[in-house]
Amino acid sequence: MPEVQSAVTKGPPMMKRLSRLALLAAAALALSACTDSAAPTAAAPSGSGSATGEVRQVRVAALPIAETGALWAAIDAGIFTKHNLDVEVVPAQGGAQAIPALLSGDIQFAIGQPFGPFRADLQNLGIVMIGDYADSNTEGPDVNAVVAPAGSGITGPADLAGKRVSVNSLGAAGDVTIMKAVQDAGGDPASIQFVEVAFPDAPAQLDAGSIDAAWVPDPFMSKVIAAGGTKVVSPYQATIPGLPVLTNITTQKTLDQDPQLVADYSAAMEEALTWAADNEPAVRDAIATNLKIPADAAAGITLPTFRWQLDTQNLQKLADTAVEFTVLDKAPDFDRLVKQQ
Numbered sequence: 001m002p003e004v005q006s007a008v009t010k011g012p013p014m015m016k017r018l019s020r021l022a023l024l025a026a027a028a029l030a031l032s033a034c035t036d037s038a039a040p041t042a043a044a045p046s047g048s049g050s051a052t053g054e055v056r057q058v059r060v061a062a063l064p065i066a067e068t069g070a071l072w073a074a075i076d077a078g079i080f081t082k083h084n085l086d087v088e089v090v091p092a093q094g095g096a097q098a099i100p101a102l103l104s105g106d107i108q109f110a111i112g113q114p115f116g117p118f119r120a121d122l123q124n125l126g127i128v129m130i131g132d133y134a135d136s137n138t139e140g141p142d143v144n145a146v147v148a149p150a151g152s153g154i155t156g157p158a159d160l161a162g163k164r165v166s167v168n169s170l171g172a173a174g175d176v177t178i179m180k181a182v183q184d185a186g187g188d189p190a191s192i193q194f195v196e197v198a199f200p201d202a203p204a205q206l207d208a209g210s211i212d213a214a215w216v217p218d219p220f221m222s223k224v225i226a227a228g229g230t231k232v233v234s235p236y237q238a239t240i241p242g243l244p245v246l247t248n249i250t251t252q253k254t255l256d257q258d259p260q261l262v263a264d265y266s267a268a269m270e271e272a273l274t275w276a277a278d279n280e281p282a283v284r285d286a287i288a289t290n291l292k293i294p295a296d297a298a299a300g301i302t303l304p305t306f307r308w309q310l311d312t313q314n315l316q317k318l319a320d321t322a323v324e325f326t327v328l329d330k331a332p333d334f335d336r337l338v339k340q341q
Contacts, residue, residue, distance in 0.1 A: 054084060058265060061090045061098035061110035063168075065199055066218040066287050066301045067134045067143065067246055071111065073279065073286035074272030083268035096169055099127060102251055109250050109265055114315055115172035117249050118322070121332035126252040128339040130266055133246040133273065134304035135311065136236035141302040143245060144217040146178060146235060149206045150228035154213055157233040158187035163212040166197035166205060173243070174215045176322045177235035184238070189325065203227075218301040219293050240317050245304055255339060266341035270308040277306045310340055 058080075062068045071089060074080065080087045090107055092098045096116035101107045103125060110116075111133050120127035136142050146165065148154035154163065160182050167174035179189035197205050202214035203223050213232060214224070225231055236243045248269060255262050276283050280303065288298035312334055319331035 055081070055086050056084060056261065056264070057086045057088065058109065058261070059088045059090050059107040061092040061101060061107050061112065063112065063199070063246075064091050064291065066291070066298075067304055068111070068290070069283040069287035069303075070134070070273060070276035070306050072290050073282045074268075074275060076286060077275065077279075077282065079272045079275060080268045083264045083271075085264055085268055096172070098249075099125070102127065102249070108254060108261065109248060111246050111248055113169065113173050114244060114247055114318060115169070115176075115322070117247070117337060118319060118328060118332045121337040122328070122330070127249055127337070128252050128255060129247050129249050129310060129337055130255070130262060130339055130341045131248040131269060131308045132244050132310045133248050133269075133308075134244070134306055136234075136241065136243045136245050137302070137305055138237070138241040142234035142237040143302055143304040144174075144215060144234065144236065145221050146213050146215045146232040147206075147221055147224040148213040148230045148232050149224065150230070152212060152230070154232055155230055156185060157181040157235075157238070158185040160192055160213060160232065161187035161189070162191045162193075164193045164195050164210075166195045166202050166211045166214040166216075168197065168199050168215075170194055170196045171327050173245075173318060174235070176318065176325060176327050177239045177243070178215060178233075179325050180239040180321050181233050181235045185233075219287070219291060219297055221302075222297065222300055239321070240314050242305070242311060243314050243318060244311060247310065252339075262341060266308075273306040273308050310338060312338055 060071070062071055068089070075087050092110065092112065096112070096119065098107065098110035098112055099116050099120050102110055117127050117129055134143070146160065154160065160178065165178060175194045179192065182189045182192065195211050197211065197214065199216050199220055202216045202220055205211050206214055206224060215235070216224070236245065250262060283303065284298045284301065285295070287293070287301060288295045316331065316334060319328060322328040323331055
């Protein structure tokens with residue numbers, strides 16, 4: 001798996017920085033023809049695919065985290081091949097980073113956090129959510145958390161006020177739900193200094209003292225806790241239980257011009273997620289293999305709720321919370337954005 005680079009950035013006070021981030025994100029999304037890969041578009045012409053039995057190559061962007069275990073395992077199990085799809089998983093840091101590659105046709109689908117599609121819709125870029133992928137757990141251990149190193153004195157969400165907290169993508173579900181959790185606990189969310197750090201790099205940044213706390217999924221969450229760290233709060237579960245963590249997205253253009261490809265991918269992904277929910281050992285094996293961690297570490301990872309049907313109501317709550325904290329100017333048009341397959 002290619003190394004994922006981190007970008008640790010420190011800026012002005014949070015609200016100003018998030019406003020500037022929105023402008024930078026808009027510029028990045030507008031430059032949709034720019035992509036790091038020179039690979040040709042893998043989509044075949046409309047009308048091909050399962051109807052003809054032709055195997056089609058499909059590039060799917062996904063984060064190198066435990067949740068992607070369902071995709072890796074389903075590919076290994078031949079589920080996508082059964083639907084005449086040869087899937088290449090392209091590592092990405094977040095949903096927003098995959099948007100330009102989707103718009104340029106360098107990839108056909110992406111699995112990412114909801115804010116990339118949210119912002120793309122606000123700019124009417126033609127990005128659509130076609131299905132869910134993974135939801136946070138409504139009770140018990142959750143799939144991500146804010147963690148702090150041993151001896152930090154950070155034990156609850158209110159303690160995050162005034163601290164440097166990393167997220168993998170600024171102005172997204174991580175910092176939005178963290179701000180809400182801190183507010184609900186009586187802390188000042190405006191005083192948090194959010195720092196963008198790729199998930200795999202967060203434990204090292206904690207050790208170096210570059211950040212005070214980190215929002216991370218497994219295996220990084222478990223790694224920090226095993227080293228004596230503290231689980232401060234699971235912000236999804238604390239604010240919007242069952243929130244979609246990752247969703248499947250594509251472009252309206254792909255949906256219009258190659259509906260067979262979208263139908264094949266959707267059928268395969270729905271089958272894959274149902275299969276993954278019933279085949280946890282295979283998912284954990286795939287996590288260990290692809291993230292290069294010991295099998296016993298993969299066995300202790302908290303898995304999300306894998307599902308295909310999107311919970312639009314929870315997505316609306318997330319968008320409304322983002323508007324409350326001025327991360328978004330307004331909520332996206334969910335009638336245009338959500339095209340459940």
